[in-house]
Amino acid sequence: MRGLTFQGTHDVRVEDVPDPTIEHPGDAIVRVTLAGICGSDLHIYNAGEAFGFAPGSRLGHEFIGTVEAVGPEVTGVAAGDRVMSSCSVACGECTWCREGLASSCVKWSLFGWAPRVWAHGGAVQGGQSELVRVPLADSTLHPMPEALSGADREMSLLPLVDVMSTGWHGLTSAGAAPGQSVVVIGDGAVGLAGVHGARAKGAERIICLGHHADRLATATALGATLTISSRDDDEIKEAVMEHTGGEGAHVVVDSISGPGSMASAHACVRPGGTIACLGMDHFMGKTPSVNWFDQFLRNISVTGGLVPGKRYFPELLALVESGTLDPAPMLSHTITLDEAADGYRLMADRAEGVTKVALRPAG
Ligand SMILES: [Zn+2]
Ligand SMILES: [Zn+2]
Known part of the structure; x- marks a missing residue:
């Protein structure tokens, strides 16, 4: 598959990388249909080595898509479901998850920050790619409401993931x-x-x-x-x-x-x-x-403080569905995944008219 990789300061490239696989029974594989470049991704773009990023690390914590496959323990989503992912992994069961503070989950990890390896089962790779492995899928993924699951609503939903x-x-x-x-x-x-x-x-x-x-x-x-x-x-x-x-x-x-x-x-x-x-x-x-x-x-x-995972997804989705909220204008540019390096450059240069760039994997 195609995936965005960090290569060094101001050098990101979309390359052929291995397809992710189910590594743990609670994993899901998601086919990404829209991913975002975040202002915090620019910290990696500008100084990734300082945070331990090695060439080949895959970036991106904002993505939505369609479930491709699930591990045997996943019960909340199934292949074919349209889903939004929390930008960070959470277990849904620990004290902090139960108190609505998934950002302090004992199994917390951020997608696309592979150097901070998830101690509970392998690196959490980035979502600026065609496919991504989502650990603890039942508590990390959120199904899209039927009315908002069409491709025409993706621009309104992607900003909900993080910003x-x-x-x-x-x-x-x-x-x-x-x-x-x-x-x-x-x-x-x-x-x-x-x-x-x-x-x-x-x-x-x-x-x-x-x-x-x-x-x-x-x-x-x-x-x-x-x-x-x-x-x-x-x-x-x-x-x-x-x-x-x-x-x-x-x-x-x-x-x-x-x-x-x-x-x-x-x-x-x-x-x-x-x-x-x-x-x-x-x-x-x-x-x-x-x-x-x-x-x-x-x-x-x-x-x-740090956004507590998907805590606000139900409330925000209801507001989008009712028409009270439509954050689509925050995404100023949509380009293909293969053009992602241009997207990073546009955002890093704060080019006129550029607020936030969305990436659409081909096909
Ligand atoms: Zn973000
Ligand atoms: Zn937890």
């Missing part, structure tokens, strides 16, 4: 509620998910901070009532205050979570408000300093 779930996780953990004001920092896919999710949760004023005119236009289309492109926190604060009756935001979704964005979050949040951190700048060494005094003085909470 839309991540944005929703931030809003949910921050308690976003109807009538509130929400500020979203960042105009990448997770930022756009924060904007679109805030509208679905009934927020009245939704402000998106970013620096790309094209993405801010998408933010407006997805629900933003104001966009701000300033880099000056005083200016940002003034604009947010003006738009929120002088009070500030109940919820700030920080899709960057670095020193600059956290300072902006404090400038925007109202007393008693909540900042949801969803970004990974800290993972890349840009750790924000916490403004403890402001947090104390104004009773600000900080929440968010």
Whole structure:
């Protein structure tokens, strides 16, 4: 089969690789019909060796497809079923899975991060490929509702696998509620998910901070009532205050979570408000300093974190089915799997008009 492989810094290639096989009784093999390139894949693209990636590692944690085969212990899905995969493997049985925190599962592993080998049965290879092995398929896969299982709805479903779930996780953990004001920092896919999710949760004023005119236009289309492109926190604060009756935001979704964005979050949040951190700048060494005094003085909470697997799939699928949510515009480009290296380049260069690239394996 064809699969995207990491070869070195700024060098990914689609090559012929061995077909995956059922290695454990709980495995399924999924034929991928649409896969996404994630902003976090760019960390591997830019510095994979630093995370232990060897040439030949296969990337990708966002994919949907059709079950090709299942192991003897799989009961929840069968060959031919249309499925969405959680971006990470989870057992569904441990304390953390039962508490809705599959991202802390004792058997957790992320697709496409093979260097962090799954200790429970072989490397979890990436989904930017024609086929992918899904361990613990009963708890990692989620069947698509019949009404959304057609090829014409794939663009609306793929973002749910990671970015839309991540944005929703931030809003949910921050308690976003109807009538509130929400500020979203960042105009990448997770930022756009924060904007679109805030509208679905009934927020009245939704402000998106970013620096790309094209993405801010998408933010407006997805629900933003104001966009701000300033880099000056005083200016940002003034604009947010003006738009929120002088009070500030109940919820700030920080899709960057670095020193600059956290300072902006404090400038925007109202007393008693909540900042949801969803970004990974800290993972890349840009750790924000916490403004403890402001947090104390104004009773600000900080929440968010790693998306808990497929926890929000049922809720989000229902919202897509009812027409309340359609994250398809977050995917700016769809190309073939064989063109995936171009997709990485487009996203890494932040080319005009590029937000997120989807890959379609041929046939
Ligand atoms: Zn992702
Ligand atoms: Zn678990």
